[in-house]
Amino acid sequence: MTARRLLPLAIAAVVAALTLSGCSVINDILPKPAETRDSQTGEIVGGGTTNVFTLAVGDCLNDESSSDEVSEVPTVPCTEPHTYEVYGEVTIPGDEWPGDDALTQQADDGCYAQFQPFAGIAYEDSTLDFNYYTPTQASWEEMNDRLVTCVIFDSGATTGSLAGAAR
Known part of the structure; x- marks a missing residue:
């Protein structure tokens, strides 16, 4: 032929x-459609796929990924039901990769410190919980990624912001 x-x-x-x-x-x-942001405030006004490197405090998302490495997450306006809200960021200092355990400890400490100012209640007294996105060794070494993104969540879907929720 x-x-x-x-x-x-x-x-x-x-x-x-x-x-x-x-x-x-x-x-x-x-290709997945990207989120739409208000040109003045930067707030997400239309849901879509957002690169984790561009998440900002106040963004709401529905990340149900079971993968250890995440590069994109589905975001929505906070007025829609969502599972997570970005409430803080922590910059990890240093040039050398600190290792997974040290990075996790610094992320945990940094996000913990920002929990009460955001939620309006101490973590130990809250019904809310937090998690975070951390740099991988590859993103640390290849992209100079030092940013931990802290996310707050409730046991179920939330509508609206958890800022000042005090619960």
């Missing part, structure tokens, strides 16, 4: 494989 005849067969094979493998493959290939 000539190359011209092989190309249509190859295209047909790819289409058949995608059709047989289901929508999840197609969803993984298609």
Whole structure:
């Protein structure tokens, strides 16, 4: 066969494989729409996919990923139900990768310190909890990533901000 005849067969094979493998493959290939932000305030006004390096305090998201490494998260306006809200940031000092344990400790300490000022209640007295996104060794070394992003959450979905929730 000539190359011209092989190309249509190859295209047909790819289409058949995608059709047989289901929508999840197609969803993984298609680009995801980015969030829409208010040009004045920077607040998310339309949900979409947000790069974790561009998350900002006040952003609300629905990250249900079970992966250890996350590069994008689904964000929504805080007026819509969401599972997490960015409430703080911690910059980890130093040039050398501190290691996972030291990085986790610094992230935990830094996010803990910002919890009460944001939530309006001490962490120990709160029904809310926190977690964080930390740099990976690769992002630390290749992208000079030193930022920990702190997220606050309730046991279920939240509508509105948890700032000053005092619960």
